[in-house]
Amino acid sequence: MKKTLVLLFLAFAWMITPMESQAQKAGDPMFKVPLGIASYTFRNQWKNGVPQTLDIIQQMGFVEFEGGAPQGVSPEQFRKMCEERGISIPSTGTGFEQLESDPQAVADRAKALGAKYVMCAWIPHKRGQFSKEDADRAIKAFNAGGKVLKENGITFKYHVHGYEFQPYEDGTLFDYLVKNTDSRYVSLQMDVMWTHFGGGDPAALLKKYGKRWVSLHLKDFRKGAPKDMTGLTGPENDVVLGQGELDFPAILREANKIGIKHMFIEDESEHELEALPKSIAYLKSLKY
Template sequence: MKKTVFSLCFATTIALAMTDSFAQKGKPLYTFPIGVESYTYRASFPKSVVATLDTIKALGITDMEGGAPKGMTGAEFKKLCDERGIKISATGSGYEQIVKDPMDAVNKAKELGASFVMVAWIPHQKGNFSLDNAKKAVEDFNRVGKVLKENGLTFCYHNHGYEFHPYEDGTLYDYIVKNTNPAYVSFEMDILWAQHGGADPVALLKKYGNRYKLMHLKDLKKGVKGDLTGGTPPENDVTLGDGQVNIPEIIRLAKKAGVKHYYIEDESNKEYEQMPKSIAYLKSLKE
């Protein structure tokens, strides 16, 4: 892993130099701490947690969405992150787990020092997300979100694309947003999965504004036509700015809406190559 960290540091230097080549006049558009969704390094954490966190630190990342790796407590993982100046602002929970025991999710989040807990998948038959699925999710999210709020945390639902099945004059995603209590339920927009599911992330931000508290920054390969499965091959996850998602406009609207944390999530198998370039791209954006 030492060689990997060295390579990453070298790649970071190159990427930062690339930022100058992107330079434009004006104030920086992206003004938030660089964040990462820990799933980006899913192949590295099992090999060495310490080396992976060193890699993340070398990129200048100071914000993370994630949980303790297998075999490590939340407190142990938080300590390693704290030592490297990385704050765990959000963590995830499985739908079944948080519905069964929301206080367990509360305790795990607090152990990590997280303020947000997100759920990224609603159980359903693949390719057939239904109104009944959405109604059950609304009921569960309102109940769970209330428990989290009473314990000083914010619950967020993370879209995955399948929610954009047509329903009445909109989609089942619209149904979920409109029927969840804003006092208890907020949202994390995954911009790739919104685009892949046939939605327009820009239009969603304009429509639902401050319901969004978190965001996954990802880009979908140009020419890829999405669907409602909530899945796409890893090669379709490309460096920010190289794909079909309108990232500059999304960030402008997200800032206006009050999104609190932005996490780069790279689901490709080329994260060591793409992450430095994605960071350089964000830093290059100007108002």
């Protein structure tokens, strides 16, 4: 009898533990990571002065920055300017060709910034016609470059841009990319808007590829705007988070289950200074 009770208890515990470990208390915030910003958001501001732009970033409450040093400022200088404002640079970017030709230079620049991640946001291809040959070139460059970066203590991540969802075999060329890149050297960053724009389901893809994802770009897409496979659309289609087509509660639920530690708002509109406070308020308003 005692043995039977013990077995029943263990069976019951096995059934409830996974549910309890993933459960969130009602009212818990859904946005759980440090507030991050992608450099491209401030593309129209840097010309007004790097210190002045960083002051705006600090005043808005951002504590993580993804990007490189603006023109005219060295990586070391930029890192110091950020640190003086309580802003870290966990991640920076690289162009595809430089990763392909000189990954060590990419690693050296990342280390000068203090970054632990390097992302690549674009694979060269003919507009709207991303092909298996383009994917194969990227797989080779990502595996080789990612290995060099790892040897330097840096994680490489590919930033999904939407054109990778061209159909291929029983899935897409994105599935082909993930399958054929080495998980030891190649991680993933989801831009949730570009994923949606290209026909992908952000929450479902987060669930499908789990720990391969290490960060997110957060932006929203204007309701009813046309979508295609180019990975390109106008700034008028970038809207305040929560005002467009993206299902952010579903995205954040999956991201939290995976344990993603870095999320960067990226506003590509032409009124970013007005939009950002609204996007921040929306993220902070989301509760379980």
